Amino acid sequence: MASILLIIATIVVAGLAAVLAYLLSFSAASSQPTILLVGPCNGGKTALFTLLQFGKKSPTHTSQHPNTSTSLTLTLADRTARLVDLPGHPKLAHLFEAELALNTPKGLVFVIDSAALARPDAIRAVAEQLYALLVRLQKVKTAVPVLIACNKSDLFTALPAPRVKTLLEAEIEKIRKARSAEISLAEGEDDEDKELLGWEGEDFKFAMLEGMEVDVVSGSVDKNDVQAWKDWMAERICVEPATRYTPQHMRQHAKKVQALPPPSSLWILF
Amino acid sequence: MLDAFTILTRGGVVLWSAPKTSNGPPPPNTVLNSLISSVFIEERASTTSYAQGNYTVRWSVANDLGLIFVVVYQSLLQLTWAEELLESVKKVFIRMYGEEIKEGKGQVPQNIDVKFEDFFSRRVKELEADAGATPRSPPPLTGSPFGPRPTKPIDTVSTPVGKDAGAPPTPGTPSVPFMTPDAMKARGLRPAVKGRRSSGRASPAGSESDTGSSKKGKKGRRWGMDGAAEEDDGQTLDFSAPGGEGANGAGEGGDVDVEGLADTTDYGGKLTSGEFMVKELGEDDEDGVSTKAKGALGGAFGYLQGFIGGKTLTSEDLAPALASMQEHLLKKNVAKPVATHLVDSVEKSLVNTTTKSFESIQAAVNGATEQALKRILTPGVGLDLLREISRVNKEKRPYTISFIGVNGVGKSTNLSKVAFWLLQNKLRILVAACDTFRSGAVEQLRVHVKNLTKLSERSGGAVELFERGYGKDAAAIAKDAISYAAQNNFDVVLIDTAGRRHNDARLMSSLEKFAQLARPDKIFMVGEALVGTDSVAQARNFSDALGAGRKLDGFVISKVDTVGDMVGTLVSMVYSTGVPVVFVGVGQMYTDLRVLSVGWAVKMLMDK
Numbered sequence: 001m002a003s004i005l006l007i008i009a010t011i012v013v014a015g016l017a018a019v020l021a022y023l024l025s026f027s028a029a030s031s032q033p034t035i036l037l038v039g040p041c042n043g044g045k046t047a048l049f050t051l052l053q054f055g056k057k058s059p060t061h062t063s064q065h066p067n068t069s070t071s072l073t074l075t076l077a078d079r080t081a082r083l084v085d086l087p088g089h090p091k092l093a094h095l096f097e098a099e100l101a102l103n104t105p106k107g108l109v110f111v112i113d114s115a116a117l118a119r120p121d122a123i124r125a126v127a128e129q130l131y132a133l134l135v136r137l138q139k140v141k142t143a144v145p146v147l148i149a150c151n152k153s154d155l156f157t158a159l160p161a162p163r164v165k166t167l168l169e170a171e172i173e174k175i176r177k178a179r180s181a182e183i184s185l186a187e188g189e190d191d192e193d194k195e196l197l198g199w200e201g202e203d204f205k206f207a208m209l210e211g212m213e214v215d216v217v218s219g220s221v222d223k224n225d226v227q228a229w230k231d232w233m234a235e236r237i238c239v240e241p242a243t244r245y246t247p248q249h250m251r252q253h254a255k256k257v258q259a260l261p262p263p264s265s266l267w268i269l270f
Numbered sequence: 271m272l273d274a275f276t277i278l279t280r281g282g283v284v285l286w287s288a289p290k291t292s293n294g295p296p297p298p299n300t301v302l303n304s305l306i307s308s309v310f311i312e313e314r315a316s317t318t319s320y321a322q323g324n325y326t327v328r329w330s331v332a333n334d335l336g337l338i339f340v341v342v343y344q345s346l347l348q349l350t351w352a353e354e355l356l357e358s359v360k361k362v363f364i365r366m367y368g369e370e371i372k373e374g375k376g377q378v379p380q381n382i383d384v385k386f387e388d389f390f391s392r393r394v395k396e397l398e399a400d401a402g403a404t405p406r407s408p409p410p411l412t413g414s415p416f417g418p419r420p421t422k423p424i425d426t427v428s429t430p431v432g433k434d435a436g437a438p439p440t441p442g443t444p445s446v447p448f449m450t451p452d453a454m455k456a457r458g459l460r461p462a463v464k465g466r467r468s469s470g471r472a473s474p475a476g477s478e479s480d481t482g483s484s485k486k487g488k489k490g491r492r493w494g495m496d497g498a499a500e501e502d503d504g505q506t507l508d509f510s511a512p513g514g515e516g517a518n519g520a521g522e523g524g525d526v527d528v529e530g531l532a533d534t535t536d537y538g539g540k541l542t543s544g545e546f547m548v549k550e551l552g553e554d555d556e557d558g559v560s561t562k563a564k565g566a567l568g569g570a571f572g573y574l575q576g577f578i579g580g581k582t583l584t585s586e587d588l589a590p591a592l593a594s595m596q597e598h599l600l601k602k603n604v605a606k607p608v609a610t611h612l613v614d615s616v617e618k619s620l621v622n623t624t625t626k627s628f629e630s631i632q633a634a635v636n637g638a639t640e641q642a643l644k645r646i647l648t649p650g651v652g653l654d655l656l657r658e659i660s661r662v663n664k665e666k667r668p669y670t671i672s673f674i675g676v677n678g679v680g681k682s683t684n685l686s687k688v689a690f691w692l693l694q695n696k697l698r699i700l701v702a703a704c705d706t707f708r709s710g711a712v713e714q715l716r717v718h719v720k721n722l723t724k725l726s727e728r729s730g731g732a733v734e735l736f737e738r739g740y741g742k743d744a745a746a747i748a749k750d751a752i753s754y755a756a757q758n759n760f761d762v763v764l765i766d767t768a769g770r771r772h773n774d775a776r777l778m779s780s781l782e783k784f785a786q787l788a789r790p791d792k793i794f795m796v797g798e799a800l801v802g803t804d805s806v807a808q809a810r811n812f813s814d815a816l817g818a819g820r821k822l823d824g825f826v827i828s829k830v831d832t833v834g835d836m837v838g839t840l841v842s843m844v845y846s847t848g849v850p851v852v853f854v855g856v857g858q859m860y861t862d863l864r865v866l867s868v869g870w871a872v873k874m875l876m877d878k
Contacts, residue, residue, distance in 0.1 A: 061306055089311050090652065091312060091645045091649075
């Protein structure tokens, strides 16, 4: 009798221990800072992943599954980070949602092929994807910084980063105009206000996005010219983010000051 | 003779690629990328070979390690040993590096041994030698079993030979060898009948043999009950060739293996003579359950693992879960061939993988099916209709959308709903009544246009009807409507066509003419959510009927409010054609038009 009770007790304890271990492993993964690599197909996300992971770029093809690494170490970062390379095919967009549900990333790198942007429909496709991404990120509670990595800058037809920035802003402005004019039809979702980026009345600029910083930097995975991207990622991974005085900060500071009652009203009370 | 042999992970990283052995430039990256896109992600072609440009691509998958082995060669070469090469290289690679990859868990091995490369090049040489020893090249086209062609052309004879059997050749005619009917039959010629010219070239039978020989090169196709071709690479049907692939080839290859691989004892001694192939299979089975002990204790442990997780899945394990998933899909009104196909692809993707911790087999199957459904229903190319309309309007021409479908699915109703939506966006719309067959079709559209005009008085768009009565040619009316719209600055032209049964060839052929003459920017097929197994045939027939250069641009699934959660028709139609769902109709009022939400649809399908 007692032995059976003992056996049952052991099984229960073992089961609880297993459950505890599972839950702990789950939380451990989410405590690491995460950097996501997203972007349209053929941008160079998986190549960048192999470069960061192994120090050497491997030949790659279209990804079907995400590549995950839990041991991304950068020189300027003070802890190891988790790097996830998500496939760029539109049919696999749900993987991005699943990743966001897991934990909020510390930084998001949007890798694009800057040599293929000469054609107008290429820019349009990239801008649409970027627009959808930014709208989705606006719904996340903590702001996620975005780096637009203009890859393949070693090629002849590659556009420089400032040019890419203006082109993308112009395209997003067009999308914004169309979206604000349209009545949308969405089935099965809660009725939400139309998500718009930036402010009405002015042309769209990345600086308009409140709280979300968007940087546009060139680089080349092929020529191992990714130091700028690595530094950007390291900055975001660090535990203590360096305080930077952006216009955003100044505005918020100004708002706080304006909220104080003017001194003259105090006199009236007396 | 290979253009490329690549081993890559599912994440896209190339582990190893063979040095080129054929002449000419290497195949571009796009060949493999399009293979992955079309076959693995979009599941457009589910046979084991894929053709892109001049190249044929064959592959093999190792699910437990997440690896894909791909071989690329020129289509003209018709390599028969590609499959064999894939299988043997796969087995050796997994043996050599399988552990490393499993332990790595995402880290990929960086140093592929030179021994593997040696093995690879040796294996290729062996297989080439095998294939060379037993020639399978198609017989030359000029040869015929009935002998060489007569050198003198026979069709210059003015009179049929049979009639003048007795007459000697006249000196004026070119000297034609005189043949009795028996001699002609021996040569395979038909004896001429009065009033018909003699059959000219020497061998109609000879030409039959030509097509016969070329048919040997074609792969047989099996047809299922619903008229759809069952995916089969035709291997099992080709019993004609001596050194055939598959089991026969394995035996032959084994004989050659003895000399070639006798030196390489450091492969663990497993690569001995003919046993190479057979032994692998046994070991594969062991590998599948190697870490779990077989027997009663193993059985109980395996059963527990079904709930705890960490179980390596085999086909037998998956069978009951897959059967219940298939039944569940059928209950949701997914067409049977589509459900079977979907469950098969889920099985292929799950075999040899391990379940996660605390995940039962049913949960693994559910998860994989949900992923597959999300992948199917998510459009590959986004469609932003308003942006496209504004882009086309900048080119000073109207944007044309036409609605086709079988009878009674709701083409006119959904056309009006789309018109209402576009009116809310302040566009000028012309509705073209190209249904010239059904009585009352034009009047129906007239009523709709009147209602829409009233409803949109405040919003600022304009809608007008263009009709030419009944009995005229629909394509011509469409063309006139478009030119009228261009002259009068309309933004969008919506074209309503007559409903037609998809198996009526005459009516479907008029669609091709319509597509070519009117050249609409978008052709949407309207399908009702109530339709059952017929959905697959409808979708395919309509997509094929639009001619060579055109296919459907989207589906409008109507009457979704009537089916509740049984929205399987969405999956059937999208899966069988690869065309995305653009709109969903949920009622009979003008506002009952929605865009498909993939999450909602998948939730409806997966909920019990």
